[in-house]
Amino acid sequence: MATIADPAVTAAAAPRRPRSGLLHFIGRLFREKPLGAVCAVIFVLFLLCGIFADVLAPYGYNQISPLNRLKPPSMKWPFGTDNLGRDMLSRCIYGAQLSVIIGFCAAGIATVISIVLGIVSGYLGGKFDLIVQRFVDAWMSFPDLIILIVVVSVVGPGMVQIICTLGLLLGIAGSRIIRGAVVSVRENMYVHAAQSTGASTFRVLWRHILPNVMAPVIVLFTTRVGTVILAESGLSFLGLGVPPPAPTWGGLLSGSGRTYMLQGPWLALAPGLCLTVVVYATNMFGDALRDLLDPRMRDSR
Amino acid sequence: MTQPLLSVRNLSTRFRTDRGLVRAVDDVSFDVAPGETLAIVGESGSGKSVTALSILRLIPDPPGKIESGEILFEGKDLLKLDDAGIRAIRGDRIAMIFQEPMSSLNPALTVGLQVGEPINLHRKTVWSKALDKAAELLGKVRIPDGKSRLNSYPHQYSGGMRQRVMIAMALACQPKLIIADEPTTALDVTVQAQILALLKELTREANSAMILITHDLGVVARYADRVAVMYGGRIVETAPARPLYKSPRHPYTRGLMASVPRLDGDTGRPLVPIEGQPPDLASLPAGCAFALRCKDATERCHRERPPLVESARHHFSACWYHERLAA
Numbered sequence: 001m002a003t004i005a006d007p008a009v010t011a012a013a014a015p016r017r018p019r020s021g022l023l024h025f026i027g028r029l030f031r032e033k034p035l036g037a038v039c040a041v042i043f044v045l046f047l048l049c050g051i052f053a054d055v056l057a058p059y060g061y062n063q064i065s066p067l068n069r070l071k072p073p074s075m076k077w078p079f080g081t082d083n084l085g086r087d088m089l090s091r092c093i094y095g096a097q098l099s100v101i102i103g104f105c106a107a108g109i110a111t112v113i114s115i116v117l118g119i120v121s122g123y124l125g126g127k128f129d130l131i132v133q134r135f136v137d138a139w140m141s142f143p144d145l146i147i148l149i150v151v152v153s154v155v156g157p158g159m160v161q162i163i164c165t166l167g168l169l170l171g172i173a174g175s176r177i178i179r180g181a182v183v184s185v186r187e188n189m190y191v192h193a194a195q196s197t198g199a200s201t202f203r204v205l206w207r208h209i210l211p212n213v214m215a216p217v218i219v220l221f222t223t224r225v226g227t228v229i230l231a232e233s234g235l236s237f238l239g240l241g242v243p244p245p246a247p248t249w250g251g252l253l254s255g256s257g258r259t260y261m262l263q264g265p266w267l268a269l270a271p272g273l274c275l276t277v278v279v280y281a282t283n284m285f286g287d288a289l290r291d292l293l294d295p296r297m298r299d300s301r
Numbered sequence: 302m303t304q305p306l307l308s309v310r311n312l313s314t315r316f317r318t319d320r321g322l323v324r325a326v327d328d329v330s331f332d333v334a335p336g337e338t339l340a341i342v343g344e345s346g347s348g349k350s351v352t353a354l355s356i357l358r359l360i361p362d363p364p365g366k367i368e369s370g371e372i373l374f375e376g377k378d379l380l381k382l383d384d385a386g387i388r389a390i391r392g393d394r395i396a397m398i399f400q401e402p403m404s405s406l407n408p409a410l411t412v413g414l415q416v417g418e419p420i421n422l423h424r425k426t427v428w429s430k431a432l433d434k435a436a437e438l439l440g441k442v443r444i445p446d447g448k449s450r451l452n453s454y455p456h457q458y459s460g461g462m463r464q465r466v467m468i469a470m471a472l473a474c475q476p477k478l479i480i481a482d483e484p485t486t487a488l489d490v491t492v493q494a495q496i497l498a499l500l501k502e503l504t505r506e507a508n509s510a511m512i513l514i515t516h517d518l519g520v521v522a523r524y525a526d527r528v529a530v531m532y533g534g535r536i537v538e539t540a541p542a543r544p545l546y547k548s549p550r551h552p553y554t555r556g557l558m559a560s561v562p563r564l565d566g567d568t569g570r571p572l573v574p575i576e577g578q579p580p581d582l583a584s585l586p587a588g589c590a591f592a593l594r595c596k597d598a599t600e601r602c603h604r605e606r607p608p609l610v611e612s613a614r615h616h617f618s619a620c621w622y623h624e625r626l627a628a
Contacts, residue, residue, distance in 0.1 A: 126363065189404040196357055196399075197392030197419045197470065207418075211409035 028292060036288020042281035043222075049093055050100025057090035061247045070264045080266040082256040088270045091247040095271060098248050099229045099278070102159060106166040106232075107224035113171025114220060118178025119205050119213070123186055133179070139172050145234065152240040159242045162235060166228050174220050181213040188212075215293035219286050226282030233275055249275045305332035305373075306510050307356070307395075307478055312370035314348075314355045317363060323582045325351040325365075327534040330609075333478065338504070338511045340525035340542070342518065342557070346579055348534040349514045350400075353480045356512075357397060358387050375477070393423040396471035398481040398500075402463035402488070406455035412439075412466055413451030419473040438469040442499060461492035468500055472507065479504055480512045485520070497524055518561050522546060530554050533580045533590030536609060540616035550618035550626045553591045589620070597622065 030037040049056060065085035073080045079088035121132040151165045185191065186209065194208045229249075235241035236250030244251055249271040257268035314326040326348045333339050341349045354360050355367050358379065372379040374395065379387060391397075396419075399405040406415060416438055417431035426434070432451060439447030442465040455463055464484060471479050481500060485493035501524050504511045513525060521528055522542065529539040530553065538551035549555045556575040577594040586592065592602040601621055612623040620626065 189399055189401055190407040192359060193397075193399055193405040193467075193470075194407070194418075195391070196359055196397040198388040198390070198422055199392075199418070200388060203422070207410070207414075208407050212407070214409070 025292070029288060033288035033291065036284055036291075039281040039284035039288070042277060043285050046096060046278050046281070047100060050097040053093050053097035057087075057093040059087040059090040061091045061094040062086065062245050063090070070260065070267075072264070073266055079270040080264060082264070082267055083260050084256075088252075088266065091252060092249070092270055092274050095247045095249045095252060095274065096278075098159070098242060098246060099232070102163055102166075102232050102242075103225040103229045105163045106170070106228040107221050109163065109167025110170035110174055110224050110228075111217060111221045113168065114174035114178045115210070115213075115217060117172065117175035118180075119182050119209060121175065122179035122182030123201075123205055123209060125183075125186075129179075133176075136172055136176060140176075144169055144231065148231065148235060149238070149240060152235065157235075157240050157243050159246075162232055162241060166231055170224055170227060174224065177216055177220055178213060181216045182209055185209055185212045215290075218293065219290040222289055223283055223286035226279045226286070229275070229282070230279050306335045306337075306375065307333040307512075308371075308373040309352075309356065310371040310373070312352065312355060312372065313368045314351050314360060314365060315368050316365045318583065320583045324534050324585060325582060326355060327585075329370075329531075329534075329536055331529050331536060331539060333510050333512060335477070336505075336508050336510055338501070338513055338524060338526045340513045340515060340521040340528045341531055342515060342521055342528060343531035344516055344579055346582065347531040348582075349516075349531055350482050352531070353397070353482050353512065353514055356480060357391050357395060359391075359397075389423070392419040392476075393474045394476055395478045395480065396474070396476040398464075398467050398471050398479065398484045400483045400486050402460055402467055405467060406458075406463055408455055411452050411454055412458065415455075416451075416466060416469050416473060419470060423474050434473070435469070438473060439466070441472070441503065442466070442469045444469075460488050461496065464488060464492075464496050465499070468496070468503065472503055472509075475507050476509055478510045478512070480514070482514045483516070484513075485515075485517075493520075500524075518557060530557070533585060534582055535590065535619065536617075537591065537619045538617065539609070540613075544613065544616050548626075550612045550616060550623045551591075551620045552595045552597060552626065555626070556594075 029040060063086060065081070068077070068081050068085040069083055071077055071081040071085075077087050077089065079092060081087055082091070117132065117136075121129045147169055148165055152161060155161045155165075191204060191208055194204050199208070232241055232248065233250030233253070236248045237254040239254065241250055242248050244255065252271035253268055253275075257271060261268050309332070310330050312326055312329045313324065316323040316325055329348070329352060331339065341352060343349050351360065351365075356372055356374075356379065358367070360367060367380060370380070374390065379390065382390070406412070413432050413435050416435035417428065420426050420431040420434050421428060424431075436447040436451055439450060444450060444462060444465055455466070458466065467484075471481075479500075484500065485496050488496060497520060500511070513520070515521060525542045527539070527541050528545045529536050530545075530551065531537065532553050538545065538549065538554050540550075545554065546558070549558060553575070556573070559573040560575060562572060575594055580586070580590045580593070586603065588601075588603040588605055589595070589598070589607055592598040595602065599621070605621075607619045607621045609617050609619040610623070612618045618626075
């Protein structure tokens with residue numbers, strides 16, 4: 001044993017302890033990407049806001065109080081009240097809940113579609129890849145909003161319809177990114193090695209390729225949450241989103257927000273600000289994640 | 302000779318490229334007996350690796366294609382098996398070790414998962430048992446403290462250790478045949494010797510046959526029972542290792558030996574390079590592929606391709622003048 005022990009083995013391997021994943025990663029995020037870290041905090045707050053909306057909101061989102069119509073922001077109503085005396089803060093918090101549900105569900109569906117389509121297309125390659133990619137090209141050549149409006153006007157407005165449509169729409173477009181990552185992973189020797197151990201195509205895809213494209217998948221998911229929230233607001237603004245009385249941010253903007261903008265500018269400012277901050281935070285968080293998870297930067301730590 | 306374990310008959314593998322059809326492997330035949338180590342030697346682009354990949358049907362298609370031939374393994378023609386059939390052979394009956402240990406382990410999976418995978422896959426063993434076996438295998442390839450190293454990732458291993466892991470993976474299901482495709486190219490010289498000695502010892506222990514693909518004649522001399530020399534996609538000479546070294550019967554083999562420095566015997570001997578370039582596989586000459594670089598080539602060599610004939614007992618050569626070379 002002593003004669004054959006590889007001296008490099010003990011020397012090189014011993015000092016490199018496995019880094020404890022998540023904590024270490026959060027530390028890096030704060031050190032290397034302070035803006036990304038702040039945005040991550042906002043993202044988490046938004047998430048908590050959505051999850052605990054029922055506890056956090058001081059009033060119900062549809063609780064009418066005719067005596068307190070169009071009150072400007074004060075201690076009692078931090079975001080003011082609308083034309084029916086409903087508390088804008090509560091409505092914005094419930095709006096966050098809807099945004100969380102729609103954002104995460106649609107981004108989740110989109111990511112799953114992207115993974116399946118991207119991995120299969122990228123790994124199989126050849127004619128299959130060619131046909132799938134031309135289909136994706138054609139799909140992406142339509143402006144998103146047009147497809148959304150067409151679909152919603154056919155199946156009618158509603159949360160489930162919007163989640164499915166946005167999921168499908170962004171999923172197909174996002175598959176391009178995953179495919180690109182798979183194509184570069186596929187040529188690695190370890191994929192051939194996995195095949196040589198007798199692994200089936202599914203096993204190679206699932207166990208050997210997917211873990212190696214997790215970085216773009218995570219980034220894709222995060223940025224998609226922002227895109228979905230924005231798209232949903234756009235639809236609600238056009239009256240094609242989740243129908244009232246559900247207080248979506250887009251709906252708040254277009255409904256009382258637009259009508260009473262001169263009497264109560266806070267009606268438009270509050271949801272508009274929520275939307276801006278959350279979408280900005282999501283995108284910046286996604287950007288920071290992309291930079292940190294980039295394999296080319298992995299060795300620079 | 303006993304019934305061969307693997308018998309490759311008239312194997313031809315081609316690649317479609319922009320420059321035309323490349324005959325990477327052209328009408329190659331050889332046998333591997335149970336427990337035997339066959340070395341396939343040749344320079345880059347001579348078709349060694351493609352031969353190895355063809356045996357397990359790992360040639361990417363397109364652009365590659367196994368055009369004809371038979372690969373009989375334990376009596377079954379591997380080329381006639383369906384996908385599930387060949388997958389059952391891969392990693393279980395025939396295992397492969399790749400060139401670059403740095404890139405042939407998956408960076409996102411722990412070593413334990415990768416060594417345990419063939420066991421889990423072929424023996425349908427539950428993961429906890431497969432991991433126990435993996436730890437045992439790591440001990441066998443002399444990685445100390447195998448149990449705790451199962452959870453390490455490949456980047457925490459050195460090059461030599463990674464190749465040990467690859468060997469452990471290959472041995473996992475006690476295959477009858479191991480194909481090692483230049484297993485030591487990326488390693489430094491001292492580690493090379495350790496890895497090869499280990500490989501030889503473990504295959505002998507398991508009574509596995511091995512196809513050792515290499516361009517290093519020194520490796521061949523020490524570890525191979527028999528040698529096949531490839532040039533331009535064909536086998537030009539094949540013989541048991543000792544006679545091949547003593548009296549090579551093909552000018553290419555002679556050239557190879559003259560171009561390698563030796564530490565024993567005549568150390569002052571000048572090294573003689575083989576002049577010229579390896580042939581372009583997309584446009585092979587009609588005659589002997591080596592003729593353009595051969596000092597003794599005649600008009601016949603350029604015109605007609607010499608067949609592989611038995612020049613001495615078990616010693617085959619594809620040269621018109623093999624008898625003259627023997628003298």
